[in-house]
Structures are given as C-alpha cells and as structure tokens.
Amino acid sequence: MAYFYFDFNDREKQRHENLIRSLITQFSTQCTSSPDALTRLYSQCHDGKQQPAVTALLATLRHIIGGFRHAYIILDALDECTEREDLLAMIGEMVDWKLDNLHLLMTSRKERDIEDCLESQVSCQINIQQGVVDADIHIHICERLQNDTKLKKWPMKVQEEIETVLMEGAHGM
Numbered sequence: 001m002a003y004f005y006f007d008f009n010d011r012e013k014q015r016h017e018n019l020i021r022s023l024i025t026q027f028s029t030q031c032t033s034s035p036d037a038l039t040r041l042y043s044q045c046h047d048g049k050q051q052p053a054v055t056a057l058l059a060t061l062r063h064i065i066g067g068f069r070h071a072y073i074i075l076d077a078l079d080e081c082t083e084r085e086d087l088l089a090m091i092g093e094m095v096d097w098k099l100d101n102l103h104l105l106m107t108s109r110k111e112r113d114i115e116d117c118l119e120s121q122v123s124c125q126i127n128i129q130q131g132v133v134d135a136d137i138h139i140h141i142c143e144r145l146q147n148d149t150k151l152k153k154w155p156m157k158v159q160e161e162i163e164t165v166l167m168e169g170a171h172g173m
Helices: 016-029 035-045 054-067 084-096 111-119 130-147 156-170
Strands: 001-007 071-076 104-108
Touching: 001 016, 016 054, 016 071, 016 084, 035 054, 054 084, 084 104, 084 111, 130 156
Parallel strands: 001 071, 071 104
Antiparallel strands: none
C-alpha cells in the first residue's frame, strides 16, 4: 500500500511528479531488495546526476507495482493538486495499464474536470453530501464544547463564536 495527500499548505505536495516519486519510494521500501526497475532508472540517470523524466518515473512505478500480488494506492485530495491536468492524465495512464493487481482509491471535492476525467474510469463512486457531513461536524463541535474540561470553562459567548467560526469554515470537511 502507498498513499499521497495533496496538501494545499505544502507546495511540494501539490505536484503530480512528487506523487510518482513518493509512490516509487513507498513501494520500493516494501520490497525485499532494490527493484531492478529502480536500479535501471538510477543508471539511466547517470547514477543519480540527472533527474528522470515523468515518463521514466511512471514506467519504473509500473514495473515495481508488477512485482506485488496486490498494490493499493490511495490518493487524497486530488483537487489540491496544482497540476491537475497532468495528474488526471497520469491517473488515466495508470488505469490504462490494466494491471489486475493495482487498486486505486481517490478522494476529491466535487470538481467538474475531475469528475469528467474519472467518470469512465471508476468502478465505484461514493458522494458525501456536504449537508450531512456538516451536521455531523456540528454535533461533534457541540459535544466537545460541552464536555471538554478546558473548553467548557470558557464564557458562553466565546463558545458560540468558536462554534460559528468552525461551522462557517467546515464546508463538509
């Protein structure tokens, strides 16, 4: 299993190329020895003196994944990727590999370009409605404000402001 979280607070975790590098690293560390594909890539890049092209990274990832009985990849917050078009093309390429052992789980806010790209490629989709999630978040916030020993000592006006600000910013998250 390998995962990657596209984090809007971290510029390096918004790039699709860093996703591929992270997946290669995570899967390689789970191998009993250094994968041949990774060794070849290192050699092709003059023993690490050059950076590999994205196509070479993808080919390496494919070979490494081929060595596992099952490979699970979790991609969280696709909508946070700043290179979304490249990311979606890369995901499409990975799906086109048609590897029986490769399983992908992706999360994202509801964005038209992501939906359009992945619509024909997904076998199962779960939509979480913001209103339902916001109701759960509200219940949790109220419970914490009432039961947390430190928070319940605060004046009611401050507690109400905490509740309001958190709910206004929740947006189903």
